[in-house]
Amino acid sequence: MALAGETALNTDKPLQYQGRKASRAKSEQRRRVILEAALRIVVNEGVRGIRHRAVAKEAGVPLAATTYYFKDIQELIVDAFTLYTEKALHTVEEFTRQFYQPMASMTGSDIRSEEGQQALAEFMVEQLTVYLREQIVTERDMLVAEQAFRYEAIVNERIRELAIMHRRVIFERAVAFFRDVAGSAQPEADAEIVLALLHSLEYRALLNQQDDDMASVKDVVRRYVGLLLPSLIRAAG
Numbered sequence: 001m002a003l004a005g006e007t008a009l010n011t012d013k014p015l016q017y018q019g020r021k022a023s024r025a026k027s028e029q030r031r032r033v034i035l036e037a038a039l040r041i042v043v044n045e046g047v048r049g050i051r052h053r054a055v056a057k058e059a060g061v062p063l064a065a066t067t068y069y070f071k072d073i074q075e076l077i078v079d080a081f082t083l084y085t086e087k088a089l090h091t092v093e094e095f096t097r098q099f100y101q102p103m104a105s106m107t108g109s110d111i112r113s114e115e116g117q118q119a120l121a122e123f124m125v126e127q128l129t130v131y132l133r134e135q136i137v138t139e140r141d142m143l144v145a146e147q148a149f150r151y152e153a154i155v156n157e158r159i160r161e162l163a164i165m166h167r168r169v170i171f172e173r174a175v176a177f178f179r180d181v182a183g184s185a186q187p188e189a190d191a192e193i194v195l196a197l198l199h200s201l202e203y204r205a206l207l208n209q210q211d212d213d214m215a216s217v218k219d220v221v222r223r224y225v226g227l228l229l230p231s232l233i234r235a236a237g
Contacts, residue, residue: 015086015165017079018158019070031069034059038080043144047152050077078158084145085162089169091139096173099127117229120182124225129218132198136205136217143202170195190228197224 019031037059041049050073056063070076135143153163174191178184201217 015082015162017082018075019079020068030061030065032083034061034066034069034076035080035083038076039084039145040141042080042148043141047077047148050080052076077152078156078162081149081152081159081162084142084149085166087142088146088166091142092170092173095131096177099177121222121225121229125218125222128194128198128221128225129214132201132217132221133214135202136214140206143206147203147206193228194224197221 034055038050038055041054041058052066052070052073053063055076056066059066066076070079149159149163149166153160171191174194175187178187178190178194182190184190197220201220205213205217
C-alpha cells in the first residue's frame with residue numbers, strides 16, 4: 001500500500017491526504033491506524049460518530065495522537081475517505097486485472113460463434129457474481145462506508161473531488177471493457193448500465209442484511225448479460 005500522499009493507481013491527480021504528513025514508517029503506521037479506526041466508526045455509527053476522542057479510543061492511541069496528525073474533525077473525515085478511496089480503487093484495479101486476462105482471448109470472431117457466445121456469457125456472469133459476492137460478503141464494511149462516502153460527497157466539496165475521481169476511474173475501466181474487449185457500439189451507455197446494476201444489487205444486500213442470497217444475485221446478473229449480449233454480438237458482426 002502506498003504511503004500517505006502517494007498512489008500507484010493511474011489517476012489524473014494523485015490522492016492527497018490533508019493531515020500532517022508522516023516522515024517515518026512508524027509514524028505513518030500510527031497515522032494509518034487512526035484512519036482505519038475512523039473508517040470503522042463510519043461503518044458502525046456514521047460520519048457524525050467521528051470525534052477525536054472516539055477515534056483515539058477505537059485506534060488505541062492517545063488523544064494527542066489524533067490532534068497531532070489532524071488539526072480538526074473535517075481534516076480527519078476527509079483523510080478517512082481518502083483512505084477509503086485508495087482501498088476502493090485498489091479493488092477496482094485488481095478486479096480489472098483478473099477480468100481482462102481471460103477476456104482478451106474472447107474478442108473478434110470468437111463471440112460470433114455459438115460456443116464463443118456461450119463462453120463469453122458464462123464468463124461475464126461468473127466474474128460479476130464473484131465480484132458481487134466479494135463485495136457483499138467479504139467487503140461488507142466497505143460497502144457501508146461507500147454509502148456514507150456518497151452522502152458526504154454531496155455536502156462536502158473536498159470529498160466530492162474524491163468521489164468524482166473514484167467514479168471516473170471505475171467508469172473508464174467499464175467503458176474500456178465494453179469498447180475494447182466486448183466490442184460494444186455504445187460502451188459509455190453499457191458502462192452506466194452495468195455500474196447501476198452493481199450498485200443496486202449491493203444496496204439491496206445492505207438493506208436486507210443478507211450476505212448469502214447469491215443465487216438471486218446471480219439470476220439478476222445472468223438476465224442482464226442475456227439482454228446485453230445480443231447487442232455485443234451485433235456490434236462485433
